[in-house]
Amino acid sequence: MAKIDFNTILETALDGSKELSKTLFKKYAKQAASDARDFMKFAREGIERAIRLYAEKKIDAEDLEDLILGKKDLAAMNALKQKGLASAAIDTFTNGVLNILVNAIFSAVKL
Protein backbone atom coordinates (compact mmCIF):
# COMPACT_ATOMS: atom_id res chain seq x y z
CA MET A 1 0.00 0.00 0.00
CA ALA A 2 1.37 3.41 -1.00
CA LYS A 3 2.38 5.79 1.80
CA ILE A 4 0.21 8.89 2.19
CA ASP A 5 2.13 12.20 2.24
CA PHE A 6 0.24 14.24 4.84
CA ASN A 7 2.48 17.31 4.39
CA THR A 8 1.54 17.56 0.72
CA ILE A 9 -2.14 17.11 1.57
CA LEU A 10 -2.00 19.93 4.12
CA GLU A 11 -0.02 22.25 1.85
CA THR A 12 -2.45 21.70 -1.03
CA ALA A 13 -5.42 22.28 1.29
CA LEU A 14 -3.84 25.44 2.76
CA ASP A 15 -3.14 26.94 -0.67
CA GLY A 16 -6.73 26.29 -1.74
CA SER A 17 -8.11 27.73 1.52
CA LYS A 18 -6.06 30.93 1.16
CA GLU A 19 -7.50 31.56 -2.29
CA LEU A 20 -11.02 30.81 -1.08
CA SER A 21 -10.77 33.23 1.88
CA LYS A 22 -9.33 35.98 -0.33
CA THR A 23 -12.28 35.96 -2.74
CA LEU A 24 -15.06 35.09 -0.30
CA PHE A 25 -14.39 37.55 2.54
CA LYS A 26 -13.37 40.38 0.23
CA LYS A 27 -16.71 40.04 -1.55
CA TYR A 28 -18.58 39.91 1.80
CA ALA A 29 -16.84 43.01 3.25
CA LYS A 30 -17.51 45.01 0.07
CA GLN A 31 -21.19 44.04 0.10
CA ALA A 32 -21.55 44.86 3.83
CA ALA A 33 -20.08 48.35 3.36
CA SER A 34 -22.37 49.03 0.41
CA ASP A 35 -25.44 47.80 2.36
CA ALA A 36 -24.56 50.05 5.33
CA ARG A 37 -24.27 53.10 3.04
CA ASP A 38 -27.65 52.33 1.40
CA PHE A 39 -29.29 51.88 4.79
CA MET A 40 -27.97 55.18 6.18
CA LYS A 41 -29.26 56.99 3.10
CA PHE A 42 -32.68 55.33 3.43
CA ALA A 43 -32.94 56.22 7.15
CA ARG A 44 -31.80 59.83 6.75
CA GLU A 45 -34.19 60.54 3.88
CA GLY A 46 -37.10 58.88 5.73
CA ILE A 47 -36.55 60.93 8.90
CA GLU A 48 -36.25 64.15 6.88
CA ARG A 49 -39.55 63.38 5.11
CA ALA A 50 -41.29 62.51 8.40
CA ILE A 51 -40.22 65.80 10.03
CA ARG A 52 -41.42 67.76 7.00
CA LEU A 53 -44.80 65.94 6.96
CA TYR A 54 -45.26 66.59 10.68
CA ALA A 55 -44.50 70.29 10.19
CA GLU A 56 -47.11 70.32 7.40
CA LYS A 57 -49.58 68.57 9.80
CA LYS A 58 -49.96 65.63 7.40
CA ILE A 59 -48.95 63.13 10.09
CA ASP A 60 -49.48 63.30 13.87
CA ALA A 61 -46.94 63.14 16.72
CA GLU A 62 -47.43 59.38 17.14
CA ASP A 63 -46.68 58.78 13.46
CA LEU A 64 -43.57 60.95 13.71
CA GLU A 65 -42.32 59.05 16.75
CA ASP A 66 -42.97 55.67 15.09
CA LEU A 67 -41.29 56.76 11.88
CA ILE A 68 -38.18 57.96 13.72
CA LEU A 69 -37.94 55.00 16.12
CA GLY A 70 -38.87 52.65 13.26
CA LYS A 71 -35.46 53.41 11.75
CA LYS A 72 -33.90 52.10 14.96
CA ASP A 73 -35.85 48.85 14.53
CA LEU A 74 -34.71 48.67 10.92
CA ALA A 75 -31.10 49.26 12.01
CA ALA A 76 -31.44 46.29 14.38
CA MET A 77 -32.86 44.19 11.51
CA ASN A 78 -30.02 45.32 9.27
CA ALA A 79 -27.49 44.23 11.91
CA LEU A 80 -29.19 40.81 12.14
CA LYS A 81 -29.11 40.49 8.37
CA GLN A 82 -25.37 41.23 8.32
CA LYS A 83 -24.79 38.78 11.15
CA GLY A 84 -26.69 36.11 9.21
CA LEU A 85 -24.79 36.82 6.00
CA ALA A 86 -21.49 36.66 7.92
CA SER A 87 -22.53 33.23 9.28
CA ALA A 88 -23.39 32.12 5.74
CA ALA A 89 -19.98 33.32 4.49
CA ILE A 90 -18.22 31.48 7.34
CA ASP A 91 -20.20 28.31 6.56
CA THR A 92 -19.30 28.59 2.89
CA PHE A 93 -15.64 29.03 3.85
CA THR A 94 -15.62 26.15 6.36
CA ASN A 95 -17.34 23.78 3.97
CA GLY A 96 -15.08 24.95 1.15
CA VAL A 97 -11.98 24.19 3.22
CA LEU A 98 -13.33 20.74 4.11
CA ASN A 99 -14.08 20.10 0.45
CA ILE A 100 -10.55 21.13 -0.49
CA LEU A 101 -9.14 18.88 2.22
CA VAL A 102 -11.22 15.88 1.15
CA ASN A 103 -10.22 16.43 -2.49
CA ALA A 104 -6.55 16.72 -1.47
CA ILE A 105 -6.82 13.42 0.43
CA PHE A 106 -8.51 11.71 -2.52
CA SER A 107 -5.76 12.94 -4.86
CA ALA A 108 -2.99 11.84 -2.46
CA VAL A 109 -4.30 8.30 -2.05
CA LYS A 110 -4.91 8.14 -5.85
CA LEU A 111 -8.24 6.34 -5.71
Next chain:
Amino acid sequence: MNKGCMTAMTTQSVREVLQIFLRRIFLTIFGSLALAGCNTITPFDRIAYEKATDAKVAALTVMSRGVNSFASEKDAVLPLMVRVDEAYEYDRGRSLNSNTIKMWEILLSPDGRLYGRFLSRWQDGKAFTKEAIQERKADVAKGFDLLIALERGKRVAIPAE
Protein backbone atom coordinates in the same frame (compact mmCIF):
# COMPACT_ATOMS: atom_id res chain seq x y z
CA MET B 1 2.71 -20.39 -13.59
CA ASN B 2 1.57 -22.94 -11.04
CA LYS B 3 -1.87 -23.09 -9.38
CA GLY B 4 -0.59 -21.99 -5.91
CA CYS B 5 1.03 -18.87 -7.34
CA MET B 6 -2.19 -17.90 -9.17
CA THR B 7 -4.25 -18.35 -5.99
CA ALA B 8 -1.83 -16.13 -4.07
CA MET B 9 -2.10 -13.40 -6.76
CA THR B 10 -5.91 -13.57 -6.72
CA THR B 11 -5.96 -13.26 -2.93
CA GLN B 12 -3.60 -10.26 -3.19
CA SER B 13 -5.86 -8.55 -5.79
CA VAL B 14 -8.98 -9.14 -3.75
CA ARG B 15 -7.24 -7.65 -0.70
CA GLU B 16 -6.19 -4.55 -2.69
CA VAL B 17 -9.68 -4.05 -4.12
CA LEU B 18 -11.13 -4.42 -0.64
CA GLN B 19 -8.66 -1.89 0.78
CA ILE B 20 -9.53 0.64 -1.92
CA PHE B 21 -13.22 0.06 -1.34
CA LEU B 22 -12.92 0.52 2.43
CA ARG B 23 -10.77 3.64 1.97
CA ARG B 24 -13.40 5.15 -0.34
CA ILE B 25 -16.14 4.44 2.16
CA PHE B 26 -14.10 5.94 5.01
CA LEU B 27 -13.30 9.11 3.08
CA THR B 28 -16.88 9.53 1.88
CA ILE B 29 -18.27 9.13 5.39
CA PHE B 30 -15.60 11.46 6.83
CA GLY B 31 -16.29 14.08 4.17
CA SER B 32 -20.05 13.92 4.55
CA LEU B 33 -19.93 14.14 8.33
CA ALA B 34 -17.50 17.03 8.21
CA LEU B 35 -19.64 18.94 5.71
CA ALA B 36 -22.89 18.30 7.57
CA GLY B 37 -21.56 19.17 11.00
CA CYS B 38 -20.15 22.62 10.33
CA ASN B 39 -23.16 24.78 9.48
CA THR B 40 -23.97 27.72 11.73
CA ILE B 41 -26.97 28.94 9.71
CA THR B 42 -29.76 27.14 7.88
CA PRO B 43 -29.28 26.87 4.10
CA PHE B 44 -31.39 28.79 1.55
CA ASP B 45 -35.00 27.61 1.43
CA ARG B 46 -37.05 28.46 -1.67
CA ILE B 47 -40.37 28.04 0.17
CA ALA B 48 -39.28 30.43 2.96
CA TYR B 49 -38.12 32.93 0.32
CA GLU B 50 -41.44 32.73 -1.56
CA LYS B 51 -43.48 32.96 1.65
CA ALA B 52 -41.52 36.03 2.78
CA THR B 53 -42.01 37.82 -0.56
CA ASP B 54 -45.72 36.89 -0.51
CA ALA B 55 -45.98 38.16 3.09
CA LYS B 56 -44.43 41.47 2.04
CA VAL B 57 -47.09 41.97 -0.64
CA ALA B 58 -49.86 40.92 1.79
CA ALA B 59 -48.63 43.22 4.60
CA LEU B 60 -48.33 46.25 2.31
CA THR B 61 -51.83 45.57 0.92
CA VAL B 62 -53.19 45.43 4.47
CA MET B 63 -51.49 48.75 5.28
CA SER B 64 -52.96 50.44 2.20
CA ARG B 65 -56.39 49.91 3.78
CA GLY B 66 -55.32 51.85 6.88
CA VAL B 67 -56.92 55.09 5.69
CA ASN B 68 -60.26 53.49 6.62
CA SER B 69 -61.24 52.01 9.99
CA PHE B 70 -60.11 48.46 10.80
CA ALA B 71 -63.74 47.41 11.44
CA SER B 72 -64.77 48.39 7.90
CA GLU B 73 -61.78 46.58 6.32
CA LYS B 74 -61.65 43.55 8.62
CA ASP B 75 -63.12 40.99 6.20
CA ALA B 76 -60.77 42.04 3.42
CA VAL B 77 -57.58 42.14 5.49
CA LEU B 78 -57.87 39.10 7.75
CA PRO B 79 -56.89 36.55 5.02
CA LEU B 80 -53.90 38.76 4.14
CA MET B 81 -52.83 38.97 7.78
CA VAL B 82 -52.92 35.16 7.95
CA ARG B 83 -50.47 34.97 5.01
CA VAL B 84 -47.98 37.10 6.97
CA ASP B 85 -48.38 34.87 10.04
CA GLU B 86 -47.91 31.74 7.90
CA ALA B 87 -44.58 33.02 6.56
CA TYR B 88 -43.38 33.80 10.09
CA GLU B 89 -44.46 30.40 11.41
CA TYR B 90 -42.68 28.64 8.55
CA ASP B 91 -39.41 30.41 9.38
CA ARG B 92 -39.90 29.82 13.09
CA GLY B 93 -39.96 26.07 12.46
CA ARG B 94 -36.54 26.00 10.80
CA SER B 95 -33.46 25.14 12.84
CA LEU B 96 -30.33 27.38 12.83
CA ASN B 97 -32.52 30.29 11.82
CA SER B 98 -32.32 32.60 14.87
CA ASN B 99 -31.35 35.78 12.98
CA THR B 100 -34.32 35.52 10.62
CA ILE B 101 -36.68 34.72 13.51
CA LYS B 102 -35.46 37.77 15.47
CA MET B 103 -35.99 39.92 12.36
CA TRP B 104 -39.58 38.67 12.08
CA GLU B 105 -40.15 39.43 15.76
CA ILE B 106 -38.98 43.04 15.33
CA LEU B 107 -41.22 43.42 12.28
CA LEU B 108 -44.32 41.91 13.92
CA SER B 109 -44.01 43.11 17.52
CA PRO B 110 -46.80 45.50 18.65
CA ASP B 111 -44.16 47.03 20.94
CA GLY B 112 -41.91 47.78 17.99
CA ARG B 113 -42.49 50.54 15.43
CA LEU B 114 -43.11 48.60 12.25
CA TYR B 115 -45.89 46.29 10.94
CA GLY B 116 -46.96 44.99 14.38
CA ARG B 117 -47.24 48.53 15.72
CA PHE B 118 -49.29 49.62 12.72
CA LEU B 119 -51.73 46.72 13.20
CA SER B 120 -52.00 47.34 16.92
CA ARG B 121 -52.77 51.06 16.49
CA TRP B 122 -55.19 50.38 13.63
CA GLN B 123 -57.08 47.73 15.58
CA ASP B 124 -57.26 50.17 18.52
CA GLY B 125 -59.26 52.52 16.30
CA LYS B 126 -56.69 54.82 14.73
CA ALA B 127 -57.19 55.81 11.09
CA PHE B 128 -54.06 56.97 9.30
CA THR B 129 -53.55 59.76 6.78
CA LYS B 130 -52.39 58.65 3.35
CA GLU B 131 -49.01 60.30 3.99
CA ALA B 132 -48.61 58.35 7.24
CA ILE B 133 -49.52 55.13 5.45
CA GLN B 134 -47.04 55.84 2.67
CA GLU B 135 -44.16 56.47 5.09
CA ARG B 136 -45.00 53.50 7.33
CA LYS B 137 -45.25 51.26 4.26
CA ALA B 138 -41.77 52.37 3.18
CA ASP B 139 -40.36 51.25 6.55
CA VAL B 140 -42.22 47.93 6.57
CA ALA B 141 -41.20 47.24 2.95
CA LYS B 142 -37.57 47.89 3.95
CA GLY B 143 -37.92 45.47 6.88
CA PHE B 144 -39.21 42.74 4.58
CA ASP B 145 -36.48 43.51 2.05
CA LEU B 146 -33.82 42.96 4.75
CA LEU B 147 -35.43 39.67 5.75
CA ILE B 148 -35.67 38.52 2.12
CA ALA B 149 -32.07 39.61 1.44
CA LEU B 150 -30.83 37.43 4.30
CA GLU B 151 -32.71 34.40 2.95
CA ARG B 152 -31.29 35.03 -0.53
CA GLY B 153 -27.79 35.35 0.91
CA LYS B 154 -27.88 32.02 2.73
CA ARG B 155 -25.61 29.35 1.36
CA VAL B 156 -27.11 26.97 -1.13
CA ALA B 157 -27.11 23.54 0.49
CA ILE B 158 -24.58 21.11 -0.98
CA PRO B 159 -26.48 17.99 -2.03
CA ALA B 160 -25.16 14.75 -0.53
CA GLU B 161 -23.10 12.77 -3.05
